[in-house]
Amino acid sequence: MARTPFIAGNWKMNGTKASGMELAKGIAKGAPKEGVEVGMAPPFVYLDAVSQAIGGTGVLLGAQDVYFEKSGAFTGEISCEMLKDVGVKFCLTGHSERRHVLMEPSSLVAKKAAAVYGSGMTLVHCVGEKLEERDAGKTLVVVQSQLEELGTDMADPERLVIAYEPVWAIGTGRNATDEQAQEVHAYIRGAMATRWNRDFADRVRIQYGGSMKPDNAKGLLNQPDVDGGLIGGASLKVDSFLAIVNAAV
Numbered sequence: 001m002a003r004t005p006f007i008a009g010n011w012k013m014n015g016t017k018a019s020g021m022e023l024a025k026g027i028a029k030g031a032p033k034e035g036v037e038v039g040m041a042p043p044f045v046y047l048d049a050v051s052q053a054i055g056g057t058g059v060l061l062g063a064q065d066v067y068f069e070k071s072g073a074f075t076g077e078i079s080c081e082m083l084k085d086v087g088v089k090f091c092l093t094g095h096s097e098r099r100h101v102l103m104e105p106s107s108l109v110a111k112k113a114a115a116v117y118g119s120g121m122t123l124v125h126c127v128g129e130k131l132e133e134r135d136a137g138k139t140l141v142v143v144q145s146q147l148e149e150l151g152t153d154m155a156d157p158e159r160l161v162i163a164y165e166p167v168w169a170i171g172t173g174r175n176a177t178d179e180q181a182q183e184v185h186a187y188i189r190g191a192m193a194t195r196w197n198r199d200f201a202d203r204v205r206i207q208y209g210g211s212m213k214p215d216n217a218k219g220l221l222n223q224p225d226v227d228g229g230l231i232g233g234a235s236l237k238v239d240s241f242l243a244i245v246n247a248a249v
């Protein structure tokens with residue numbers, strides 16, 4: 001099953017409007033036109049400007065977070081419709097920093113995931129274990145429970161992406177080995193075949209995230225069940241991000 005790899009940058013809470021525009025334009029200019037899907041998720045306040053900068057280039061605009069309600073008295077929050085209104089095509093849910101720094105419970109992650117998928121955007125749902133969970137042999141149990149945040153009524157595999165991001169690898173410089181990533185990716189695909197069906201599972205892209213860099217990207221992306229990357233630190237420079245994008249082609 002040929003899946004088009006998807007490389008997405010998660011800028012997190014970094015940069016200025018000027019630096020973000022420069023980064024967005026540099027990536028859009030250098031990104032290959034085929035063989036890989038490329039996306040970037042800037043901070044909310046820069047979405048509209050980045051949207052205009054990359055409009056028509058084929059590079060996808062993403063959001064790092066969202067609130068599940070449609071509108072109303074939810075001070076500080078942003079809805080799916082607002083994201084779509086400024087050109088956002090995909091949205092993350094369940095990122096480890098939302099789970100473990102902002103303390104989002106699984107129940108809230110599940111509501112956000114349902115809202116994103118229901119809105120017609122592509123859902124990039126992040127899963128991954130903490131170091132103590134890996135050491136205790138609980139990696140697959142944790143990943144399974146995070147996958148269960150998704151409803152099986154999400155029927156379009158092209159709009160569902162799973163990002164496997166071991167928490168101990170995010171921003172630490174310590175990536176999962178090719179074998180560690182492949183083991184969990186294969187597990188995720190198998191778990192999806194059980195909950196949906198084999199054809200659905202074969203179409204879903206599973207990204208790896210956690211210290212993916214130009215020098216380790218090729219090995220990770222060569223694994224049969226690794227279909228792209230969710231890139232934090234290395235997405236903040238045009239050269240390093242494009243090197244990862246090119247490693248996926």
Ligand code: PGA
Nearest residue numbers: 170171210211231232233
């Ligand atoms: P990192 O972040 O590439 O800086 O480890 C990945 C992520 O959090 O998506």
